[in-house]
Amino acid sequence: DPKIIQKPKYLVAVTGSEKILICEQYLGHNAMYWYRQSAKKPLEFMFSYSYQKLMDNQTASSRFQPQSSKKNHLDLQITALKPDDSATYFCASSQDWDWGGVTLYFGAGTRLSVL
């Protein structure tokens, strides 16, 4: 059974709309992350959270807002969607936020297409 659940698996949105990507982890981990994989580009770090607190934000746009209602949840709200936001968004977790070399566990991703 998958231990990191991302919903939905596929998502189609129109330009200008807003969507929420869901992530729940059942590994008992204390740190969670969002990564984005656009076509022909490497996975790109977006956010890291530890005990529901934002630790690092590498996303320039405020249109991307993580939301953590519980320690094992880290949703991603994206507003004013643009075609360039089309990508696969991966949620990940690690046992703890650490000072280096964390081992990440990934969900299967949400593939977002913005028309």
Added chain:
Amino acid sequence: TQTVSQSDAHVTVFEGDSVELRCNYSYGGSIYLSWYIQHHGHGLQFLLKYYSGNPVVQGVNGFEAEFSKSDSSFHLRKASVHWSDSAVYFCAVSPGGSSGNKLIFGIGTLLSVKP
């Protein structure tokens, strides 16, 4: 700025062959190096990691990787591949310290194993 280069976009081998997937990085300080595997339609899974000590590290399913400081490389190897090893392989680096949780990934190498 750390960068990760995976020079081979696609590698094709036959079952039972050995394989080496190349990874080169650029970073001046201490770093953690890791490899992840992504089967089609799934999230990334951790294979192995290196920080210090023996430059050859063993991972799951018979994979190993060798760190070379002089070549700035961390190549992944397997002596005898199986068809189930067909996947995309990602090399990643992370610096120590406060940015240690931010993995920087290469573009990935697609390994195709023919029967």
